[in-house]
Amino acid sequence: MTELIETERLYVEELQSIMEGYYIELDNSELSHLIPPSLENKRDVLFGNLPDIYEFHNKTFRGELENCAEKPELVGTCFLKRKEELKVYEKYCQNKPRSEVLWRQCGDSLFFQECQKKLDHKLSLDAYLLKPVQRITKYQLMLKEMLKCSKGEGSAELEEALATVLDIIKSVNDSMHQIAITGFEGNLSELGKLLMQGSFSVWTDHKKGHSKVKDLARFKPMQRHLFLYDKMLLFCKKREETNEGHEKTPSYSFKHSLKMSSVGITENVKGDMKKFEVWFNGREEVYIIQAPSMDVKNMWVSEIRKVLQGQLEACREASHQKFPDNIYSGPIRNVKKMALRQSDSSSPESGFRRTNPSPNTRQKKGWAQRRLPSMDTEDFETIPSSGEESSNSSEEDGSNKNGDSSRYRVQLTYDPRASHNLSLDSGEMVQFLEEAENGQWLVKSLKTEETGLVPSCILHSASEGDIFSDMCTAALSDSDENEASTWGDVSEGS
Structure with a gap:
């Protein structure tokens, strides 16, 4: 003292x-x-x-x-x-x-x-x-x-x-x-609090795109410095710069980003306990991240879980506040007609917009302009051994191709307070009908035939059933039976 x-x-x-x-x-x-x-x-x-x-x-x-x-x-x-x-x-x-x-x-x-x-x-x-x-x-x-x-x-x-x-x-x-981040066109202050930052080896797996790029990305890692914010995960390339003979100072060249409202996480990857996955859109794109140690991995996984859990709670709260009970009291056909009228009027208060029920082709702002993240071949290292390969290997790419892409599995038991929202049990299957505002979807339960609104973030594409059943730990659920969570959009830069 x-x-x-x-x-x-x-x-x-x-x-x-x-x-x-x-x-x-x-x-x-x-x-x-x-x-x-x-x-x-x-x-x-x-x-x-x-x-x-x-x-x-x-x-x-x-x-x-x-x-x-x-x-x-x-x-x-x-x-x-x-x-x-x-x-x-x-x-x-x-x-x-x-x-x-x-x-x-x-x-x-x-x-x-x-x-x-x-x-x-x-x-x-x-x-x-x-x-x-x-x-x-x-x-x-x-x-x-x-x-x-x-x-x-x-x-x-x-x-x-x-x-x-x-x-x-x-x-x-x-x-x-x-x-020291360069090349990011947005405002970093709008991304929320900076929660974590660190350097990792990153593999990417894109189910769409040129097969050569796909193979190259899957088997060779890139060295990336990751910045985890409340609202976004940034992938940057670290560069060492010497200033006028003084010691080297790092700078981070922005490569691409993932909106945290659009991602899921797999906590364990087959072959290496220091790896985890961040993925989106029914695992259409997967980022396999290798931490330098188990302690670092556990800290990152824990922080990502907190972000996703917080967003789920916010999504639930928004669903209770944004939709008055008397709006959706009518049968489903009336809801659809109302949605079409609102869509035609281009009113800012429109509750629904028409979409393709396929999870891979839902209309999102800027979706058509989406590009694959840039990959610098000079960053690639040696091909990992087969024992290190992620569980999302090539034989999974074609799994369940004939599945109904408009059907989804419920990740978390959902017990809403609003009467127009649908109560669902974990593992239950639903049919996608319409997309609403604030992350809400209009779905039909294949178990009870009832229709109502649910947060889209608690749903997982049924066409990914095999991958879902192989996942090791939950991103949002505290129970052992819930093994993964997903959202569905990405913001990228070159």
Whole structure:
């Protein structure tokens, strides 16, 4: 506890020297002639949100830690209380690469030399700008040591505080990789929280397309850096770049993406326990992902499960809110007529739109323009042994070709609150009739002959029955009998 308080005081003093000796001096008219042109109007780039960090520690956090000197069991609560404020470090670390580039351009200027001389600092400014990054890392080390010595009162809060700091460090690390993504035309901030990122070997299996590309993709892996967001999974190619003789910095060239609302997951792949699959559209395209270790695989599978489970719950909630009970009280033929009228009127409130019942040809926005993801042959490595091949091998490509593509198997027991929605049991078969808004489908139960709306995300193409029965673990269900889950669209880029 003594070390934590003493180092906190020293840290605040160092931040103060930076603010007063460099940051404020940029407004000193007597030194303005020494400021390099490359630094003009770029103070926020060089220092980032350092003023916010200094204010937080100087006015708040240092004092609260000092108050724990006689009661170290309260230090965990102190960190938990300031959980949100500590996230200022995420923004600072995200800006750090830009700051370093600017420093390399102007760090040897007379302005900084004069400031350093006045402060009598042995180290230049760039060493002090690294202090916040070092500090947030130091917190986790000290909390770990305190946790080892802590027994009883306050230990639970210490564990939670350590988890909070580790989560901030993880977010900082992830964000440092995220800002290096290039070629993605969308807005990364709209994809939700960045949950995971890491490098993997990836095999692809496309049931449609040129057979040569299909074979090449299946048997040779590509090295890809994956970014998992709440709403999307990005596949990027990692590139190492050297900047003006300095150490290599990674960049990530965007290759393609999968909407998380459109994917399913198979947790185990035959031949290698470190592999798992991400797939969509009745396994028309499958991405076999090999993690560097079982721990990494388990973390990714767990996080993907959470995303899919959350989306299923959101889908269920939307179905209860969007469709008033009196809309679909009539027989099925009236529902279809209403759908046709709404489709012809092109009203934005249209509940249904006509579609082809085939799961592989449903009309989606931009579907006709969909391309296979780009594959760089220079990334391919050696062909894996037969024991490593994924369970979705070539003999499965032709399985159940004669199956009815408009029939679906229910993945999860569905017990709706709305009267127009259909109650279904896991494993039950249904006939696709119409596609509605908000991920809802109008289906007919082949068991009860009843008709109603259900979330499309709980259905799996019956033509994939053999593959479904071979899957190892569920993506959404907590029961052993439910072995896979699927949605059906993909967003890709070159």
